[in-house]
Amino acid sequence: MRYIKLRDLEVSRIGLGAMGMSHGYTDSGKDEAESVRTLHRALELGVTLIDTAEIYGPYSNEELLGRALKGRRDQVVLASKFGLVSHAGGGPWNLDSSPANIRTAVEGSLRRLGTDRIDLYYQHRVDPDVPIEETVGALAELVDQGKVRAIGLSEAGPDTIRHAHAVHPVTAVQSEYSLWTRDPEARVLPVLRELNIGLVPFAPLGHGFLTGTIRSTDGFEEGDFRHGNPRFTGENFQRNLRIADEVQAVAAEAGASPAQVALAWLLAQGDDIAPIPGTKRVRRVEENTAAEGIRLTAGQLERLTGLPAAAGATHTEAGLRMLER
Secondary structure, X not given: OOEEEXXXXXXXOOOEEOHHHOOOOOOOOOOHHHHHHHHHHHHHOOOOEEEOOOOOOOOHHHHHHHHHOOOOHHHOEEEEEEOOEEOOOXXXXXXXXXXXXXXXXXXXXXXXXXXXXXXXXXXXXXXXXXXHHHHHHHHHHHHXXXXXXXXXXXXXXXXXXXXXXXXXXXXXXXXXXXXXXXXXXXXXXXXXXXXXXXXXXXXXXXXXXXXXXXXXXXXXXXXXXXXXXXXHOHHHHHHHHHHHHHHHHHHHHHOOOHHHHHHHHHHOOOOOEOOOOEOOXXXXXXXXXXXXXXXXXXXXXXXXXXXXXXXXXXXXXXXXXXXXX
16 A cells, blocks of 8 residues: 655545445444454555544444544544534534534544544534634644644635635545546645645545446435435436446456546546545455556546546535535
8 A cells, every 4th residue: 555645644545434334325334343344454454544524423433433443543544524513402414613513523523533633633514604714723723732633624615725724734625526526626626736735535436336336226225325316316327327337348458346447547636635435344445445556547547537427416405505616
């Protein structure tokens, strides 16, 4: 495994998103033992960047990581997020990035994770009711106190990134970025590179779609993020299968899996990018991390880059309202 720097924070070239171990997908939270084995195997393979959030569960994903990483904490660059739980009474899925809420949130995350510091602490979604300068000011205090090593933003737009960075250096921005979600390229990536901020793509496999294994949505449980998602419904789903088929064709040519090809394309976009493919299975973390060794030809990269845009929005209307794209 190679390592890169997100600003001054050294991380593995490929990280691990832990959300699906507890939250968001069919079968999430049903096999904790396999999730723990997956986390331990990731560390054996050289993965250091592990990503979670208080909203995942809520809370149970951080608790899982706290148990799994006990005695292994120093091997991990641990990332978590705040802002989608209001601790003043609003509860989960209510935006709150006020300084008071941040102070409450970080103490809960530290306790559940069983640690004295969070290496990379993200604002999960931009809160339009709280100036970003106030939010980042509170995060800077946590850095001064040693509770947080570096700060990040998630799904933030260029203006928010600039205003945040003017208060305290932003280490990374997390956004959905993959062969079927190219949004960061035009507006966000140029700003990040100007300011020396790393990009951490989540859902780099298109919520599993780019693996080529999803040919029907019949098996999705109602609580699955993809159940009712515009890209996974109706004609959009059928049109998007063509993208997965093309990735599969390149994979056959490259002697790799579709997931490895999708990740290899993403890694080829720059050494300031550290994707966090999510999985709860050992075999998948082994497959995903092996993508770091895949080298696509110029022709293969061009072919993938030229794929048509995915049909349908990445989120429901309520989810889209929380994004600064």
